[in-house]
Amino acid sequence: MFDDFWAASRYSPLHQRRLGDRLRDFRPPPELIDPLELPSAPVPLPRPHDRLQKLFQARRSTREFSGGPLTDKQLGAVLGALTDNSYPSAGGLHPLRCYAFVHGRAVRYDIRRHALQDIGPAPANLAEVLGTPEAPPLTIVLVLTDKDSFEKYGERAGRFGLIEAGAAAQNICLRLAEQKLGGYLLGGVADHEMLHALGLPRELRVATAIACGHKIT
Structure with a gap:
C-alpha cells in the first residue's frame, strides 16, 4: 500500500512542469479564523530566550x-548534523542514507564515519533534476533504504521513514542557520532521475533534498 502511495506521488520532469503551473495558478482563500480554534480563552506561556530559541528564529x-x-x-559542520544519533530512527534500523552534490561532484556521505566517498561528476542537468532555476552550491539528498523497516513494522514503516527524514532535515537546516548559511527543502525532485544521477537502484526512495549555499547579503 505504501508503495502505491509512493508511486502516485513520484515526480518526473513532466510532473515538475505541471507543479509549476499549479503553483502559479493557486490562490489560497483568506482565512479569517482558525477552524480548529476553541471557544475558551488562550492562556499565554512564558517564551524561551535561550540560544536554541535564537537558532530556531534564525532559520x-x-x-x-x-x-x-x-x-x-x-561542509563538515552541515553534514555533521546527521552524526551522533542526533535524530530518531524507529527500532534503531537507520534506513536513512545521505548523498550530496558539491564542487561539481556527486558524493556519498558516510554518516557513521563522517566522511565523503566520490561517486562521479554531477549531471549536467542537475538543476532540472532538482526542479530549481540553477544548481545550488551544495545539494544534500536524503534517501531511504527501508526494506528492513517494512519487514519489521509493515506499512507503518512508511510513516517512520518520513519522520526520520524530517528530523534529519531539520537538523541540517538548523546547522545551516548556525553557520549563517542559507537553504531550503526541495519538494519537486525528479525521483528516478535523482537515483540515476547517484548511481542508485530505482527501488530506493528519495525522501527529500536540501539546497544550500551562502546567503546573499
Whole structure:
C-alpha cells in the first residue's frame, strides 16, 4: 500500500512542469479564523530566550545563493548534523542514507564515519533534476533504504521513514542557520532521475533534498 502511495506521488520532469503551473495558478482563500480554534480563552506561556530559541528564529528558507562554494569546514559542520544519533530512527534500523552534490561532484556521505566517498561528476542537468532555476552550491539528498523497516513494522514503516527524514532535515537546516548559511527543502525532485544521477537502484526512495549555499547579503 505504501508503495502505491509512493508511486502516485513520484515526480518526473513532466510532473515538475505541471507543479509549476499549479503553483502559479493557486490562490489560497483568506482565512479569517482558525477552524480548529476553541471557544475558551488562550492562556499565554512564558517564551524561551535561550540560544536554541535564537537558532530556531534564525532559520529561514533561502532560495538565492551567492556563487561562493562552501569550505570543507562548513561542509563538515552541515553534514555533521546527521552524526551522533542526533535524530530518531524507529527500532534503531537507520534506513536513512545521505548523498550530496558539491564542487561539481556527486558524493556519498558516510554518516557513521563522517566522511565523503566520490561517486562521479554531477549531471549536467542537475538543476532540472532538482526542479530549481540553477544548481545550488551544495545539494544534500536524503534517501531511504527501508526494506528492513517494512519487514519489521509493515506499512507503518512508511510513516517512520518520513519522520526520520524530517528530523534529519531539520537538523541540517538548523546547522545551516548556525553557520549563517542559507537553504531550503526541495519538494519537486525528479525521483528516478535523482537515483540515476547517484548511481542508485530505482527501488530506493528519495525522501527529500536540501539546497544550500551562502546567503546573499
